[in-house]
Amino acid sequence: MTSIIQIIIIIFAIIIALVTLGSRSTHSGKAWKKVALVLLAVGMIIVVLFPDITNQLAHLVGVGRGADLLLYATIVSFILYALNNYLYQQDQRNTLHRLARKLALMEASQTNDSRKNSR
């Protein structure tokens, strides 16, 4: 008794796994993200096929329903994602600023020299 939603989610999970494994990146930090995403995809398939597992897990940690546990997990992962993104953006901004500073200093050393010479 497979429902349409189960098929949709399973296809979606397989796509996530394939895209993740297909991306060519040799960065070690990205490797961890790959592992996590593939595990997520596998987890999605298992939970979709055996929904009772979430209920059992929920009872194990003292949460009433499996759906609630999933909601909590989603919130936590969203906050982690937002924080990670924020730090990443700051990194990018610092890089951009260093680049712009170098440019400004190079330009300044040229123009300030030529202004002095032309006086």
Place this chain on the structure above:
Amino acid sequence: MKKENVSTDTALIIPVYNEGKVIRRVVSLALKRYKYVICVNDGSKDNSLEEIWAMGGGVHCIDHPINMGQGAALQTGIEYARVLPVKYFCTFDADGQHRFEDVAAMVEEIKKTKCDIVLGSRFRGKAVNMPHSKKIMLKLAVWFTNRTTGLKLTDTHNGLRVFNRKVAEELQITLPDMAHASEILEIVAAKKYRYSEIPVTIEYTAYSKSKGQSMINAINIGFDTLLRRITR
């Protein structure tokens, strides 16, 4: 302009962002006293850059291609000044709220006490026409920064600072916006610089009040400071 009064051992670093109305006055006063005046135009949207250029070759001008914030502008100015033949470096606000007499006193202080950095304090000195809300905010910032850095200061967010070459060579400001004031003090604490605080006068004009940063930004600064502690 009497030449012998022009100081050559101190570089004045002035971050400029949309100060077209006042920058010419501040720079011309600065050039009467200091040979090395460095303006960092931080991507101003007004005519600040033209106003600085109009001052002629006496002023050193650096132009950020994009707006990067006051902390970033200070860092650029400091890196530029490192190659100049100066002993001391002074950060100075462009809006005319600082006094040159105070700079002179701070340079005297750093020479006399041989400390690494001299900080200005409006709460030891005078703050003319300071709005009450600003005062409360700054006092909170002082308490917070003293707690996080372990320093003992009476004014932690004063733009007027004089420091020696050692500090200028080592300083690496990464926080672009107003949070750089806290960041500089964190560096002072971490590197165990000898510091001194002396009274200065800050005059709040209608102009400088209109330019002041918004209160809500203090929340950003506090959050960034805490996050930095966690992630480092």
